[in-house]
Amino acid sequence: MTKTLPSLLLCFSISCSLAESDEPKTPWLEKKHVEKRMDGLAKVAGKGPSQWRVIWTKDPATSATVSWTTANKGSKHQVSYEAHASGKNTKKLSTSILSHRDGPYSGADGEHYHHARLTDLKPSTTYRFVITSDDESSPPMYFTTAPADDREFHLLFGGDSRSGHFARAQVNLLMAALAEEDKDLIAFAHGGDYISSGKNWGQWSRWLSQHELTVAASGKVLPIIPTRGNHDGGPFYDEIFDSPGDSGKNYFSTRLSPEVALITLNSEISAGGSQRTWLGKTLNSLRPEVRWLLAEYHRPAWPAVKKPGAPKQFWVPLFEQFNVDLVVESDGHVIKRTVPIRNEKRDPTGVVYVGEGGLGVSQRRPDRDRWYLKAPGMAGAGHHVMRVSFGKKQLDYEVILLDRKVADRTQLRPR
Numbered sequence: 001m002t003k004t005l006p007s008l009l010l011c012f013s014i015s016c017s018l019a020e021s022d023e024p025k026t027p028w029l030e031k032k033h034v035e036k037r038m039d040g041l042a043k044v045a046g047k048g049p050s051q052w053r054v055i056w057t058k059d060p061a062t063s064a065t066v067s068w069t070t071a072n073k074g075s076k077h078q079v080s081y082e083a084h085a086s087g088k089n090t091k092k093l094s095t096s097i098l099s100h101r102d103g104p105y106s107g108a109d110g111e112h113y114h115h116a117r118l119t120d121l122k123p124s125t126t127y128r129f130v131i132t133s134d135d136e137s138s139p140p141m142y143f144t145t146a147p148a149d150d151r152e153f154h155l156l157f158g159g160d161s162r163s164g165h166f167a168r169a170q171v172n173l174l175m176a177a178l179a180e181e182d183k184d185l186i187a188f189a190h191g192g193d194y195i196s197s198g199k200n201w202g203q204w205s206r207w208l209s210q211h212e213l214t215v216a217a218s219g220k221v222l223p224i225i226p227t228r229g230n231h232d233g234g235p236f237y238d239e240i241f242d243s244p245g246d247s248g249k250n251y252f253s254t255r256l257s258p259e260v261a262l263i264t265l266n267s268e269i270s271a272g273g274s275q276r277t278w279l280g281k282t283l284n285s286l287r288p289e290v291r292w293l294l295a296e297y298h299r300p301a302w303p304a305v306k307k308p309g310a311p312k313q314f315w316v317p318l319f320e321q322f323n324v325d326l327v328v329e330s331d332g333h334v335i336k337r338t339v340p341i342r343n344e345k346r347d348p349t350g351v352v353y354v355g356e357g358g359l360g361v362s363q364r365r366p367d368r369d370r371w372y373l374k375a376p377g378m379a380g381a382g383h384h385v386m387r388v389s390f391g392k393k394q395l396d397y398e399v400i401l402l403d404r405k406v407a408d409r410t411q412l413r414p415r
Contacts, residue, residue, distance in 0.1 A: 159191025159330025168360025192229025
């Protein structure tokens with residue numbers, strides 16, 4: 001039987017928007033609405049697909065991985081897709097590709113993962129797709145590939161979903177609304193700590209199901225760029241995200257456009273050694289080529305709550321040497337933005353560090369007395385998502401709370 005998204009998702013036209021519904025602007029603040037949406041999530045049962053997601057790693061202008069879960073092994077798993085053309089029958093998509101990697105989740109109750117890698121895609125192109133497992137299909141969805149030219153686009157950032165299931169669902173619904181309203185919003189970079197116990201399949205399965213709430217009303221999907229957190233140990237991370245950056249390493253660079261690059265690092269393995277060597281070479285290669293150079297990882301070098309992690313010793317000198325524009329960190333469960341830092345001092349030519357995680361986990365109280373968080377830096381708390389807009393003349397950064405109020409914003413100029 002074909003699974004369906006909640007009623008709002010039945011409108012597949014890319015022009016469909018939440019504004020056409022009678023729902024309030026922040027329906028996720030209402031308990032009954034959130035509970036109804038969670039109850040309507042696709043169940044991992046029968047032969048059909050569920051827990052769908054799109055993954056970006058190295059070359060999102062021309063490739064993407066579509067991933068999903070089935071309750072058992074099954075026999076045939078595929079993704080059908082084509083460049084969007086309004087009015088065409090979604091059951092007759094022009095291209096189909098079989099999954100390239102299938103297997104049982106380690107220690108699960110028979111559930112299997114499936115990954116289908118879409119290649120030779122066109123940049124800045126919207127692709128409709130349907131997932132099919134043993135003749136049962138997902139609803140039609142779509143995503144847009146990264147640009148190959150210097151156009152403006154937007155990305156969401158955030159970390160620490162953890163086990164705050166209700167708040168996590170609220171943030172996911174906020175992200176879906178932002179995706180629906182913002183045509184230039186193309187992806188979401190998760191800073192790690194998706195769940196509390198990385199070896200607990202039940203927690204991962206619940207996170208995967210709730211991730212479906214990030215699908216917008218029109219079927220728009222924000223591809224996820226994954227980062228590994230300290231609660232994400234065990235085999236499930238690589239099974240869920242198709243071993244991003246190679247299994248056991250989980251660090252890689254993503255060229256989001258000719259002028260924007262994001263480096264995803266793994267703070268859960270040695271920050272020195274081969275990872276530091278790779279980081280230095282990658283920064284040296286990318287810095288002359290891009291206008292905006294960003295890094296993301298989990299454990300902060302300039303924390304708002306805890307003590308500094310290994311990235312401060314091994315990565316910060318490289319960030320400063322190559323003038324990284326913005327670094328996104330998680331783990332602290334607060335909101336923070338540092339002053340520009342160079343040589344452990346405030347310096348207008350320094351590197352700005354933001355983030356600390358608010359995708360669902362209970363929030364903490366930041367230490368606002370730390371010198372790098374004092375004005376013009378900031379520290380606060382509240383469930384949130386960060387939006388970064390990449391323009392030719394400036395980078396715009398803002399922190400959006402559940403009630404849509406902006407808790408912080410700043411602008412950066414090209415170096």
